[in-house]
Amino acid sequence: MKRIIEHPSAPANGRTYWRSLGEYARTPDFEEWLHREFPAGAAEWDNDPLSRRSFLRLMGASLALAGLGLSGCRRPEAHLVPFTQTPEWVISGKNMSFATAQPRRRGAVPLLATTFDGRPTKMEGNPLHPASQGASDNHAQASVLDLYDPARRRHLTRSGKKAEVSELEAEINRIRAEAAGNGGASLAILADETLSPTRERLRAELLRQFPQCTWAVYEPLAPGRDLEAAAAAFGTGTEVRPDLSAAKTILAVDCDFLGSDEGDISDTRGFASGRRIRKPGDSSNRLYVAEPRFSLTGTMADHRLRLRAGAVGSFLLELARQVRSLRPNSELNVVLSKSPDLPLPQGVDPAWIRECAADLVAQGNRSLVLVGRRQPAAVQALGYAINAALGNVGTALRVQPRLSAPSTTIQSLSEKIRSNSIRTLILLGGDPVYNAPAELGWANLLASVPNTFHLSPVFNATSAMSTWFIPGTHYLEAWGDALAADGSTLCIQPMIQPLWAGESQLEFLTRWIGQPKPMGPALVRETFSLRTKLGAEKLEQEWNDFVREGFLTNSAGSTSRALNSSGVAALLPNIDSPASSEAGSLEAVFTHSGAVDDGRYANNGWLQEWPDPMTKLTWDNAILLSSKTADSLGLKNEIINGILVADMVKATLGTRTVEAPVVVAPGHADFAVSLPVGYGQDFLGPVAKGAGFDAYALRTTDSDYIAQGLRLERTGKTRQLAVTQEHQVMEGRDLVREAALSEFNQNPGWAKKVGMDAHIPKNQTFYPSPKLTGEHQWAMVVDLSTCTGCNACVTACTAENNIPVVGKDQVMKGREMHWIRVDRYYTGEPEEPEAVSQPVACMQCENAPCETVCPVNATVHNEEGLNVMAYNRCIGTRYCANNCPYKVRRFNFFDYNQRPLDKLYWGPLAPKGTEETLKLQKNPNVTVRMRGVMEKCTFCVQRIEEAKINARVKARDSDNIRIPSGSLQTACQQACPADAIVFGDLKDEQSEVSQLRSLPQNYSLLEYLNVRPRLTYLGRIRNPNPAMPGARTSYVPAHGHEESHGHENSGENQNSEEAHK
C-alpha cells in the first residue's frame, strides 16, 4: 500500500516562524509558489520557440550525423610535462599550505593558503593565531577569486594607452627632481588603510626626503571616530578592543560586532564561547541589542530594541544615568556633569533601559557595552565611560596602542588640491572617485591634478581618471606585512608570482623614495629586524618562524588605562538630540554590504551571489525600511514567482538624488532607512556591472554615516530582485526549535518532542537500510545557539567544492547552486520579530529518499553513511531533487563553468570555454560538474578520502587505519568563526560529534519521515531576562497533552547509532 506522508503542520498553539513577509501574510502568490517544485519557468522552456520535444528530435539527428564521421575515435595525444629542475618540497599532486594574511582596514586576517602546484586555491584561517584559531569569514574565503579575476588589467597605462615601465621610471624621476626643489610640497599621497609596518617605514622615509609632502589615508567606512573617542577617553595613541569571551552581559548599541564590518573573527569566537550550553545548569551570556536595522548581531539578541542610529546618543545618556543611579560612580558624575538633557527617543520604553542597566551592573566587571564605530565620537566616548563605570576596562574592554598611524584626511587633501598646491597625486589603492564624500567632487579634483598615479589591483573609476594606472598585486602575489586587530604582526607571504605585471604598494613606494626594487621579502625582513632588534643569528631563526607561522605576537599587549572623564565630558555637549523623523524626512544610515563590503569586492562573483544573511538579497543592494515606513510612503514589495518585485524610489538627500529599489525589512526602525554602499560600479568589470545602485552618491562628509532629511518618492517603476529567501521553502514544520534557558534547565529534551515528533509511531521503511559497515560513520551537528548566520560557510563551501556562479537571472529562477544554505526564520510580529538562522546542507539520510528514485543508481549510499553522488552516472532526471524532503539538491541547468552567464540561452551557439585564470582557482580534488548533472553537499568527501588515504599510507603494514578524531574538518566547519558546525565520526564515542548527538537538545529535521539524517541540530537556547518589559520567557510550544500520553513510541527510531556500533 502506498504510504502517504501527510506533513503535519505546526501546532496551532505554537509560535509561527516565517521567512518573508509574503509567507507571513500567506499571499496567494506565496501559496502557489510553495506548491511548485521549481519556480515558474525553471522547469520549462517557456521563452523559447523550440519546444523540448523538437529539440530532442534535432539533437537525435545531429547525433546520428556526428556518428557517421566517427571523428572522435582517435585517442588525443596528451603530454606529461615535468619540471626541468624540481623545486624543493614540491611533490606533484600534493597540496601545500603557507601562512599569509589578508590586509583589512581594521586589522588583517591571519590565513593559511592552500596551493596546488603553485596556485592558491583555498584560504583558511591560521589555526596557530590566537585570535582566529583557524576560522575565517566570507571575505577571506572569497579573496582567492579576486586573484584570478579576469577583469584585472595586465598592463601599465598612461592616459589609457599601454605604456612601458621605463616611461614610468623616467616620469617618476622627473617628478622627484621637481619635488625636491620645494621639499615635496607639490606631492601628495592618498592611500587606503593596510596597517602595514613596512609601509609606515617607507612613508617615514618618503617624508624624510620630502618633508612637505602630504600623506592622506581614506577609508570610506572607517572614518576613525572610534580612535577620536578613544583618544578623548583613554589618551592619544590608544584604541579599544572588546574581548567578548570575558563578558557575561553584552549590550550592543548600533554595533554589528558579529558582522564583517564592525567585528573581527575573534569577536564572533569570543561571543560563541559564552553561549555553548551543553547541559542543564550551564551558563550563557546575555545579549541586548539596540539597533536601527536587523543585523546579524540582532538575530543573536536575547532582547532587541529598534532604535534609530541618530537616537543612540540620548539612549546612552539615559543608560549612563541609570548605571550611575544603580552604582554611584564619581567618574560617571564628572562625565555626565556637562551632558545635555535630551529626551528619550520616541517609542523607547525607559524600563527597557533600566532593566538592561540593572543586568549590566549585576555582572560587575563582566559586562560590556559596545557602540558602533561610525557613531559620533562623543557617543562612542560615552560608551567607553559607561564601560569604565561598570569596571570593564581591562577585562571585557581592552585598551591597546593604536594600530594605524595618524594621517591627513581626504577633506584637507581636497582643500589643498582645490588651492592648486598639489601637482602630483599618488593613489595607493582605494577608489575616491567612487566612494569619497560626494560634496568633495573627486572626479573634478582628480582631473585638476596634472600628474596622477593610481596603483590598484582592480581597474576602477579612479583608475579610469588617472594619468597613470599601475596594475597592483593581490595580497597573494607580493610580500608584505600587516597588523591584526589584536596588534600582532602578520606576515603576508606571496603564493604565486604576479599573474600580470603587477607591483605591490611597497614596491611602488620604493620607486618614489629612489630605492632599487626590493628582492623578495627584503623590505619586510628589514622592518622585522628593525622591530625585533635581534642579532644576525637569532634574527634568521625568528624570521623563519615568522614566515612559517605567519605572525609575531603583539609584544606591546594591552595597556590598562584609566578613563579621562573630563575628556569625555568635554565631548558630550556634541551629542545631538534625536531628530524627529517622519515619512517626509527620514533618517538614513549608510551601512556596509556584507557581500561587497565598501565596494572593493564588487567584481567577485562568489560574493555577488552570496545571499545577504538578513535580506537574502543577491546581486543587488536596496534601501531597507520597515513595513510601517513603507506603508506610509505607499511603497510595496511583491513576491511574484519567487522574484522580489520592489518599487523603485527616487531618494533625495539635500541636492543629491539616486534611484533605488526598496526592500521591506522586518525589524527595521521606523522612519529610518538603511542604504548599503558598495554597489553600482560599472567600471570594475562584467560581474559588478548592473548590480545595485550607488549609495555613495548621496553621502557627504557631514552625513557619512547618519543623514537626516532623506526623502523617498515613488517613481512608479519596479525592479526585479533576486532573493533566495523563498527558495527551497520547508514551510512551518517545526524546523527550528527554541527554548529559553530556564525551560531548557527544566526540560532539556524539549527539542525532541516538539510538534509531531512527540507522536511518531514505530516507523518502518519499505526499502532495505544500507549496510553501514565502514570503519567510520560520518555525522555533523550544528549548534543553533552559537550559529550567527554569518554565511561564511556558504563561501567556504563554494571555494572548496568548485560551486559555479550562476548569475542574477538564474538565481531569480531558483537555480542557485550553493550546497549549504543558511535559512533565516523570523518569528513574532513583522514589526518586532526575532530571528533564527539555520544552516541546511545535505542531511546524508541513512534511509535516503533520493536514492530509491534514481533510475541509474547515480546516488547511492556508501558504507560510511554518506549519500554519494556519481556525477558521471547522473542523467539529470531530477527525481532525486523532487523526492528530497530538505530541498538540498542542486541541478546544473546550464554549463555554468563553460559558458558566459549572459549567453547561457544561446545554447550550442554560445562561445565555449571559460577564462583561463578562473580555471586556476578550481580545487583539483573535486569534479567540475557539467550541464545536466545533479549535485549536493558531500560532507567534503574529497577531504574524507584524503584523510583515509593518509591514514592508510601511514599504516603501511599495520592494521591501524582509523583516522584520528578531530584531524578532519569539512570546509564549512573549518571556516565557521563560531565553531557551530561539528563534524566527525560516530563510531568513536569520544568524538565531539558523538557527544553532541547524545545531548538531549539534539534533534533532526522532519524526524517523523524516518529518513534518519546524519546532520542534526542542537536546539537554540535563548537567555531572556524575565525582568525586561515585554520579555518573552517561553519559547517551547505548549504541548496540549498530558506528559504520560502518547509518548511511548517516541524516540524508538530516533538514533540509529546503536544499529551500526
Add this chain to the structure above:
Amino acid sequence: MANIFPRWTNWLPIKILVCVAVVAASVISGMAYYFTPKYTRVGYQPTQPVAFDHSLHVNQLGMDCRYCHTGVEKSSHSNVPGTQTCMNCHTQIKSLSPKLAPIRDSWKTGQPVPWVRIHKAPDYVYFNHSVHVNRGVSCVACHGQVNHMEVVYHAKPHSMGWCLECHRAPQNHLRPLDQITNLDWKPPAGTTQRELGEKFVHDWNVNPPVSCSGCHR
C-alpha cells in the same frame, strides 16, 4: 490471376531474419570487443621524444622505479622525472649520445621534455598511487611488466570493472611491502598468492572501497 509473390519469396522472411541476426550479432560482438578499454587502451604505444628503455635501466642497471618516480609513495600522482633526474647520470654516461639530445636541450633551455602520456584516468576518477603502493599493490598490477618493456605500452585495460575486480578481491594481488617495485616477484615456493594475500588482507586490515565515493568525488 497470377501469383503476386513468386515462389522464391517464401524464403525471404527467413533470409531477412538470418541476415539481421548476423548483422546484429556482429555489431554487438564488435562493440563488446572494440568499444571497451581492453581494445581502445591496451597496446597503446606512442613514440616518446626520447626512446627511454625501461628494460635497460631496470634489468641491466638495477635501478628502482622510485629513483625516477619519486612521488609515487607520497602523492596521488606518480611523477615523470624532471630533466635533472636524467642529467644526474647522463652528464657522465652517454653524455654525447644523439638519442639524448632532447634531454640536453631541455637542460640547457629550461623547456621541459614533453613525454607522451600513456596512462590516463578520466577527470572524474581520483586514483591515488600512494595508497596502493604503501598497502601491498605492486606497480605491475596496473602497469604490467614495465621492466621488460623497451618501449612502454598500455598493458592493462584500466576500466572500472577491472579496478573493481581487485577492489573486491584484493588478496589476488597483494604482496610484501618490500617487493612492491620488484616486478618479477612470485610468491615463494610452498605458498600461493591466495594464501599470502588473505594473510595480508587480515593483518593489514585491507578493505578497499567499492562504493562510488572511493574514486569519484
